[in-house]
Amino acid sequence: MKVFFGFVVAFLSVLLPVASSANSCTAKKLKVRSVCGIVVGGAGVPIIGATLQLVSPSGETVSGRVSTGNDGSFHIDGAPTGGVFLSIEASQHNSGKWPLKVTGRTAAQTCKKPLVVHLAGCLGCGCGDWVGFGKK
Numbered sequence: 001m002k003v004f005f006g007f008v009v010a011f012l013s014v015l016l017p018v019a020s021s022a023n024s025c026t027a028k029k030l031k032v033r034s035v036c037g038i039v040v041g042g043a044g045v046p047i048i049g050a051t052l053q054l055v056s057p058s059g060e061t062v063s064g065r066v067s068t069g070n071d072g073s074f075h076i077d078g079a080p081t082g083g084v085f086l087s088i089e090a091s092q093h094n095s096g097k098w099p100l101k102v103t104g105r106t107a108a109q110t111c112k113k114p115l116v117v118h119l120a121g122c123l124g125c126g127c128g129d130w131v132g133f134g135k136k
Helices: 002-021
Strands: 030-032 035-040 051-055 073-076 082-089 096-102 115-118 130-133
Touching: 030 130, 051 073, 082 115
Parallel strands: 030 096, 035 115
Antiparallel strands: 035 073, 051 082, 082 096, 115 130
């Protein structure tokens, strides 16, 4: 019995750290010139009325708040250069922040390299949300 118990403890000590690390999320900082793009849900359908803004690493708001249009698109004018977080909120989805490095400024409403903000579509879905580049 002691051998069996020792085996179970050894097995769990190997298994549990692997299982717990499988749910850790890491966000890759994206380099952008312009903070613009589209917000979509889990099925790729645009999300209307999602709100986005930029915040500093210390949590201070550094841009105006914008809402997505009927096509899920957004554009944040006047983004400061340097490291910021894109704060995203949408009804029935997880709220989150994604790290960006703004490398320059472009003219208003010019979106040559749109971001795709993909929200998993359910509260508490964890790592199903992501931000990347794509076609608007």
